[in-house]
Amino acid sequence: MLHPTSLPTQSEGEQHGDGTMAAIIDGLERFDSPGKGRGLRVTRPFKVGELLFSCPAYSSVLSAAERGCRCEFCFHRKEGLARCGKCKKAFYCNVKCQKADWAMHKLECSAMNAFGENWVPSETSRLVARILAKKKIQKEKSASEKLLLIGEMQSHLEDEDNEKRERTEADIAGLHRFFSKHLEVPDQKDLLTLFSQVACNGFTIEDDELSHMGTAVYPDVALINHSCLPSVIVTYNGTSAEIRAVQDMKPGDEVLISYIDLLYPTDDRNNRLREYYYFTCECSECTNKSKDKAKLKARKQSDPIEPQVISNMVRYARKTIREFRALKHMCEQSLEEMGAVFDDSNVYMLHMMYQAMGVCIYMQDADGALRYGGKVLKPYSKLYPPYSLNVSSMYLKMGRIYMQVDRHSEGISALKKAMAIMEVAHGKDHHYVTQLRKEIAQK
Numbered sequence: 001m002l003h004p005t006s007l008p009t010q011s012e013g014e015q016h017g018d019g020t021m022a023a024i025i026d027g028l029e030r031f032d033s034p035g036k037g038r039g040l041r042v043t044r045p046f047k048v049g050e051l052l053f054s055c056p057a058y059s060s061v062l063s064a065a066e067r068g069c070r071c072e073f074c075f076h077r078k079e080g081l082a083r084c085g086k087c088k089k090a091f092y093c094n095v096k097c098q099k100a101d102w103a104m105h106k107l108e109c110s111a112m113n114a115f116g117e118n119w120v121p122s123e124t125s126r127l128v129a130r131i132l133a134k135k136k137i138q139k140e141k142s143a144s145e146k147l148l149l150i151g152e153m154q155s156h157l158e159d160e161d162n163e164k165r166e167r168t169e170a171d172i173a174g175l176h177r178f179f180s181k182h183l184e185v186p187d188q189k190d191l192l193t194l195f196s197q198v199a200c201n202g203f204t205i206e207d208d209e210l211s212h213m214g215t216a217v218y219p220d221v222a223l224i225n226h227s228c229l230p231s232v233i234v235t236y237n238g239t240s241a242e243i244r245a246v247q248d249m250k251p252g253d254e255v256l257i258s259y260i261d262l263l264y265p266t267d268d269r270n271n272r273l274r275e276y277y278y279f280t281c282e283c284s285e286c287t288n289k290s291k292d293k294a295k296l297k298a299r300k301q302s303d304p305i306e307p308q309v310i311s312n313m314v315r316y317a318r319k320t321i322r323e324f325r326a327l328k329h330m331c332e333q334s335l336e337e338m339g340a341v342f343d344d345s346n347v348y349m350l351h352m353m354y355q356a357m358g359v360c361i362y363m364q365d366a367d368g369a370l371r372y373g374g375k376v377l378k379p380y381s382k383l384y385p386p387y388s389l390n391v392s393s394m395y396l397k398m399g400r401i402y403m404q405v406d407r408h409s410e411g412i413s414a415l416k417k418a419m420a421i422m423e424v425a426h427g428k429d430h431h432y433v434t435q436l437r438k439e440i441a442q443k
């Protein structure tokens with residue numbers, strides 16, 4: 001996004017004008033954005049809420065965690081999805097979706113069976129495998145490349161540090177291990193470039209609660225530069241990206257999205273932009289920092305807090321947040337690794353899931369906490385003695401989280417199980433028990 005690249009020639013649009021697809025998007029044009037390289041701008045006015053364009057995914061991949069809940073092809077969520085008869089792991093709305101997905105699913109179908117529990121490529125490796133397969137099939141410009149070709153997407157290979165390089169190399173190893181049977185894998189240099197392009201230009205597809213559903217690339221959307229005061233936002237309809245105005249726009253205005261979470265103050269935003277996208281933002285919000293004061297509001301005290309104390313606390317907070325993210329990630333990774341050998345009821349798995357649940361509770365991720373807790377409960381009640389505080393406390397935690405997220409019948413059931421143990425262990429008149437009895441009666 002930073003380095004200017006040559007604009008497509010005027011005739012390039014018409015070359016592929018074979019009637020199947022116009023290589024332009026009405027009301028939009030690619031241009032040279034001062035200081036940013038190529039960009040996208042509007043050629044007619046757009047009102048708040050108006051759709052600028054919709055872009056089908058060049059390639060997309062459903063998260064492994066969503067398997068069985070959503071169609072592998074269109075990401076639609078519904079009851080009674082039909083299963084792929086061969087691998088029994090991919091699910092579809094109907095035969096139409098299954099057929100449409102086969103060119104991509106065949107990269108994984110038999111491999112999933114062959115590797116069984118050991119089939120654990122990263123989502124990035126899975127997406128890259130699909131891009132490579134699609135490049136083989138797709139000889140013409142695709143409908144997602146009207147203004148920018150997949151190969152033209154920005155790469156930042158030369159800017160990557162060792163840590164990033166190591167992660168990419170692990171992903172490449174995964175690509176060779178899980179996909180090379182069904183895929184011609186290009187040489188290392190081309191692969192590194194492609195992974196870098198995907199890292200800078202990949203989009204995570206999220207649902208209405210911003211839960212992660214999958215990953216995709218949209219070359220035309222990748223043309224859009226960043227601003228902390230974006231003029232458009234991206235939403236998803238199935239696997240297509242839709243770009244809508246969130247500011248009134250007049251002809252000549254640049255189309256700008258935000259690449260990052262805009263909650264954070266200017267320094268944090270730019271640290272993130274430099275880390276993942278290798279540039280510093282110079283939008284008006286980054287220049288006048290108008291919201292930074294509110295974003296860094298300190299407690300009112302009789303003596304004002306020294307700036308030094310605040311900046312130290314900012315540093316401490318950033319470090320802690322980073323550590324927590326890493327911890328959650330570490331839990332997930334070690335569970336995946338141990339899970340290849342150990343059953344979910346193995347005590348070492350239970351221990352890790354218990355820790356992961358604690359992290360989820362701290363991060364206020366109720367779904368995550370219930371997922372880990374649910375897996376722990378059954379083996380817990382088998383492996384611990386009949387009356388155990390470890391088991392009752394677990395039922396109690398789960399019951400209260402269920403109640404919080406309005407899953408009352410599951411909540412009551414868990415709380416009653418906790419009570420049965422506590423009535424023995426604490427005695428029927430202990431204030432914990434009377435309190436719990438009240439909690440159950442209230443609902």
Ligand SMILES: [Zn+2]
Pocket residue numbers: 071072073074075076092093094097
């Ligand atoms: Zn479908």
Ligand SMILES: [Zn+2]
Pocket residue numbers: 084085086087088089090105109110
């Ligand atoms: Zn299959």
Ligand SMILES: [Zn+2]
Pocket residue numbers: 227228229281282283284285286
């Ligand atoms: Zn900015």
